Amino acid sequence: MTGVTSTTTTLTGRDKGEHVLIRLGYRRMFHRIKPGLYSVGNPSPESPVLVTANFTLSFDALRTSLGGVDAYILVLDTKGVNVWCAAGKGTFGTDEVVRSVEASGLKDVVTHRKLVLPQLGAPGVAAHEVKKRTGFAVLFGPVRASDVREYLRLGKATEEMRRVRFPTQDRAVLIPVEMKNYMWPSLAIAVASLLLGGWLALTAVVLAFLSGTTLFPLLLPHLPTKHFTSKGMTLGLLVSLPFAVLASYLSGFNGSPGTLSALAGVIVLMPPVVGYMGLNWTGCSTYSSRTGVKKEIFRFVPVIVVLLVAGLIMLAISGVGQLAGWF
Amino acid sequence: MESLEIPVMAPEPCACGPGNGINTLRFEPRRCINCGRCTEVCPHGVFRRGEKTIELANENDCMECGACALNCPTRAIAVESGVGCAAAMMKAAILGKDEVVCGEDCCE
Numbered sequence: 001m002t003g004v005t006s007t008t009t010t011l012t013g014r015d016k017g018e019h020v021l022i023r024l025g026y027r028r029m030f031h032r033i034k035p036g037l038y039s040v041g042n043p044s045p046e047s048p049v050l051v052t053a054n055f056t057l058s059f060d061a062l063r064t065s066l067g068g069v070d071a072y073i074l075v076l077d078t079k080g081v082n083v084w085c086a087a088g089k090g091t092f093g094t095d096e097v098v099r100s101v102e103a104s105g106l107k108d109v110v111t112h113r114k115l116v117l118p119q120l121g122a123p124g125v126a127a128h129e130v131k132k133r134t135g136f137a138v139l140f141g142p143v144r145a146s147d148v149r150e151y152l153r154l155g156k157a158t159e160e161m162r163r164v165r166f167p168t169q170d171r172a173v174l175i176p177v178e179m180k181n182y183m184w185p186s187l188a189i190a191v192a193s194l195l196l197g198g199w200l201a202l203t204a205v206v207l208a209f210l211s212g213t214t215l216f217p218l219l220l221p222h223l224p225t226k227h228f229t230s231k232g233m234t235l236g237l238l239v240s241l242p243f244a245v246l247a248s249y250l251s252g253f254n255g256s257p258g259t260l261s262a263l264a265g266v267i268v269l270m271p272p273v274v275g276y277m278g279l280n281w282t283g284c285s286t287y288s289s290r291t292g293v294k295k296e297i298f299r300f301v302p303v304i305v306v307l308l309v310a311g312l313i314m315l316a317i318s319g320v321g322q323l324a325g326w327f
Numbered sequence: 328m329e330s331l332e333i334p335v336m337a338p339e340p341c342a343c344g345p346g347n348g349i350n351t352l353r354f355e356p357r358r359c360i361n362c363g364r365c366t367e368v369c370p371h372g373v374f375r376r377g378e379k380t381i382e383l384a385n386e387n388d389c390m391e392c393g394a395c396a397l398n399c400p401t402r403a404i405a406v407e408s409g410v411g412c413a414a415a416m417m418k419a420a421i422l423g424k425d426e427v428v429c430g431e432d433c434c435e
Contacts, residue, residue: 085429122368122394283412290409
């Protein structure tokens with residue numbers, strides 16, 4: 001069988017190392033598998049054909065779920081993007097499935113005419129179109145690769161296999177990439193805060209950074225209110241209030257208008273900053289709709305801007321006032 | 328793992344009802360042949376099998392991924408599909424460019 005590359009169902013140390021780099025956001029568009037037909041175990045012409053994207057984590061999630069299974073894996077060229085995102089863009093799409101089926105010579109490798117696609121490929125692939133154009137029937141398998149073996153055994157997906165969830169672990173793996181994305185602006189703001197406001201100002205910036213990148217995803221389902229932004233703003237307030245108390249204690253709070261203005265500034269600034277990071281987290285979630293997010297932007301961005309301006313004015317009053325000797 | 332044999336019809340898009348005001352999902356039961364494809368592809372259990380046609384079970388949970396509409400062979404479902412990513416939308420609005428999501432020009 002020419003054109004079929006044999007692969008394994010286990011990860012090497014090198015694979016695991018690459019997974020760590022991917023989770024850290026290192027060269028995120030360059031973790032690709034060569035598109036084409038692969039095999040695990042010892043597949044026969046009757047063995048199932050499982051389709052996936054050519055992003056390393058997608059391919060590895062599938063193959064490591066296939067221990068003890070004889071199957072073919074058809075890797076589409078999704079430019080290194082995972083199944084769901086590529087389906088949304090259309091690169092994990094009807095045309096690419098048709099092209100891959102033809103390019104791989106799959107018709108001569110298997111005798112059946114069935115392809116098992118991940119369910120999350122469905123936003124890009126019209127099953128009836130693929131059938132019409134290639135003769136291969138598209139069967140949508142489970143959402144998660146870890147359910148594929150059970151799916152093959154049952155011959156169908158259960159209700160639970162068809163649902164997208166967003167458990168703590170799935171949210172937690174996104175933390176390092178989020179930190180990386182906010183790294184440069186945060187560093188700039190941190191340096192400025194340290195120079196202008198000292199250690200307590202720097203601590204406030206670090207707190208905001210950790211709240212938006214780490215606490216927010218971890219606490220997401222437990223934060224009150226419905227919208228991402230209001231959840232973030234709530235978290236910002238919950239973090240800023242104890243900080244203000246601690247900061248006034250540490251700085252030997254003397255009740256002067258300057259210190260008061262600075263503390264109020266931090267309390268007013270933290271909610272819009274963390275709220276904005278929460279709003280930006282919509283794209284990471286597995287359930288936000290475009291219509292819903294659009295409404296949320298129009299509703300909350302004005303609030304964010306007003307609070308940001310108000311908070312910055314309070315900080316400015318405190319800073320300028322202390323320099324000018326007003327207080 | 329039976330393959331579905333479905334008659335493909337309906338050249339024009341769905342002329343469905345007014346919708347729910349929460350998202351852009353529209354469903355026209357008169358076109359539905361109860362094939363169940365939408366119940367297979369929907370990640371949030373929006374559809375369920377009914378007596379003669381599919382029924383909407385949790386339409387407010389629709390995230391507008393578009394899988395159901397694309398895979399409905401009779402075009403009984405319509406949805407303005409897109410990605411619910413505020414970062415992409417705001418970036419597009421500020422730069423005056425088209426929305427780019429999840430890939431080379433996003434999340435960097």
